Amino acid sequence: MMSASHTPDETKAALHEVVTEMYDKIVKGEAPTMTLPVRTKNNIGFDNALGVYKYGKKKSVRDATSLGSAKQLLRALHVVEFIEEMIDAGKSSTLREMYYISESWGLGKFSSQNESNNLAEDLEAVTKCMREDFKLRPEEDGARMIGNLTLRELNRRGEWMRINARDDVGDSGYGVPYNVEEEKIELVEHDINFIMAIETGGMFDRLIENGFDEAYKCGLLHLKGQPARSTRRILKRMSEEWDLPVVVFLDGDPWSFRIFASIAYGAIKTAHISEYLATPTATYLGITADDIEAYDLPSDDLSTRDVDALKAELTDPRFADAWWQEQIKMMLELGKKAEQQSLAKYGLDFVTDTYLPEKLADLGLA
């Protein structure tokens, strides 16, 4: 098992490099700068060794010649100082707490939480550290999980609890904590054939009510839309450590395609840590563009935003393979999108009795 963490000294040294770059520029009589990898789809490439998409060699230089980017640099310095203080004091904070703490940073204060989240990711990308090294925690709450799988979690009293995600949990399942690294979660054993990741809570609950996890011996994971880091991380760990296939069951729209890409190939915004978060073996189960026609699903017209998103995906390297290109083009041609729950058109059991068995059979899982 790989480990993402750096020692506090390594982390500080890496952060000081960022600060030194600015300082040295001023000494040389130039505008201070911060150099970081370009974090767009134009700078991600497939890493053959890791099997995921990572940032390429393109760098962007943020220099203090405009007010906006100068403020970014100043904020970065405040964040660095704040991280060092936390490391020294043995504390941690949430990203949201940091956003509020920035109120006292004067000119370096954040104007939105999005800005502080982005800057934390910037610093991760530049220093190759993880935000756990920075003592920054996400706000996001992790996913829910149900199925015959057992893990051990270190609770607040410092005791390891053994939890079976079928027998020891209620209807809402096992809640995935934000830290799913080995020091917190241990994967013990399982009796399942595959894991199914599901976009919406409604569908997750439908499968549980219909007893799908038992009938098909699988683990169900609720993604809650765009999955949090910890959700992607635990999916990856289960897939690798237990060597289980992962299928992903989402709505049939351009945004679901992106969710899948972030699970299987790595997200553009976090491509610097794709190897920790992405599950390259994951398979897209549905809703596919051809499902909309094949099952004659109730659908909505694509909005202009949808169409723009699909067009952008056509040039996204993660969707470069023939199957995705075909799916995207097909959806554009249809001009339609469909939700997972549109399967209910044929009754509440249709999804578990007909749709999923058929789709899983195609993949050799049923």
Add this chain to the structure above:
Amino acid sequence: MTDTAERMAQNQKQVAISEFFEKNKHFLGFDSLVRSLITAVKEAVDNSLDACEEARILPDIRVKVTKIDDKKDIIELQTEDNGPGIPKRSIEKVFGQLLFGSRFHAIRQSRGQQGIGITGVVMYSQLTTGRKTHVRSKIATETSAAVVDIGLDTRKNKATKANEDREIWELPDGSLKEHGLEITCRMKAKYQRGRQSVYQYLRMTSIVNPHADITFEDPDGETHHWPRVTERLPRKVESIKPHPHGIHLGTLQRMCTEATDNRMTSFLYKNFSGVSTRAAKELLAAADIDEKAKPKSLKPENYRALIEAFQGERLLNEKPVKLLNPPTNCLSPIEELLIKKGLSKTIDSRFVTTMTRAPTVTQGNPFQVEVGLIFGDGMAADKPVEVLRFANRVPLMYQQGGCLLTKAIESVDWRQYGLDQAGGRGVPKGPAAILIHLASTNVQFTSEAKEALADNEEVLDEVRKAMLEMGRGLRKHLEKKKKMAKTQEKFELVNDIIPAIAAKSAAILDRPVPDLSGSITKIMGAVLAESETVWNKETKQTDVTITLFNYTSRARAYTILAAWPEKEGATMEGNEHGGRKEATGVWAWKLDTLDPGQTFTLAYSLSGLEKGDWTDTDVFFRGSQDVIGATKMDEKLLDEIRRREEVLSEEESAEEDDEPDDDDESDATVEAEPPRTAGQQTLMGYGSDV
């Protein structure tokens, strides 16, 4: 029996007068409880303004609305002015007789073209509350004021008086009222806030009557005051004779039968404007009428022929008879500067542009269009702009959508001038108000309600032209604002952010704070100018500072020029750096060489201005390197302005010897003042910033 008959007749009369009101309440302005109150205020205030104007008194007007019975919607309205007052014997005529007044036949611009005047208010009050209207009137030549309660005898259809008396009119401060009129009446009405309210009516009235001081006490006890912004009374309007282009058959017939002239030639020449003796002869020739014919003896076919000749439908030598335009001195525009002041006092904002178009003529009626646009932070950015419509200084508050003036606004694509407008049509959105004033001897409305102007190509065209020009001014202003914001950013960058980055990075690395000058010069690479124009409450002056920063690596030399309101009568004080006049309204200072990193500040004050007159100073420069925050002097434009000034000053001295004599009745060919060039050319182009 006779008794019954008389009682019936009495009842009939009473019914008749109530019915008259009921049937005509739409065009009388009493069709809803809200509107009734506005109409009542309007009649009273219009009368006050007209009376003051005629007596050449600067009006002080007070309006007070009190709720007497909220459940029954009973309201008391009190208005007071400092006009000449009404002699005791005339009070009952003014307040108690329908259609009293002399405005009906005069062709000139006048306010009172609406409703039936103050008598309608007396009648409405009596019909809805049964109460008489209390009048207090003081004229200058008497020591005491006349007081009387006026009602209407619905049977005899004339005024009734009660409680006649005389009293000493003492003002709240203990002094005695010199002259003026106070009216107190109770009516069934509703007070409401919003776009159609007494408040809005008075606010709009104050904008177009900058010479008036208006105070309004609303039913909630709040007092609103719109102070006078000019001591100048509106120009006295002259009556003019009708112009052949605007005459109808019936009117011509009536004029002919009433005429005392012996010959048609002198009749035409003396009773119409725009008709010279020669034109009179030509018109008669075209209409096949003998020059010597008596006006009284014209036959029906002669009238028709003459009208056709008037309209250019009957030709002489295959051409229509050429007529002069009617004189336009019968119009009283508010004028640009006063509109600007009027707008600025009611709406607090940074940018105002106004324009008074040259008077022109449609169908024989002189008219003139004035517009104003105010833009700024005080107003809602996501709502349609406020449209302030006026006809002859009277606010139009209803039927905005169907009005010609609104259509003119809607016909402009405001997007190119920086306002939001869906699809480039409709009333634009943005933090702005647009004012349009139509001054005309004959305002055409769409209906008797007299709230919306009827379509007219020429008027629309004039308004549209004015709109476009204001739009250009607005765009210039917005561009400049953007530029200023950019300069402001640069200042924040080098003065605040870069030093903070240096200090913080030094602290984290535990190293000394580095010298910043190199980085700053590198980042800016420019010379910056910052100007500030602020009103100084203590000195009652406008203080201007212009600061120049050299953020380049080389020494720089410049001449700095600034625009200032010289024409508006301002004087420059405390200008320690001397300099010299470049042209009217443009001052120049030659500065010493500015070394890298050096700063230089010019300061002066402007006196003779009021608050809000001058809020922004345009700065120009001469020199090789660009100055951010200043505009490179356009020497050609400056020369042009100098040349124009020379021409103007020559004209002015020539005009003084050549006053046109308006009293000469026979001189119908005297043309109005020469058309003014549209707008005013300034260093920043057309239009002007406040």
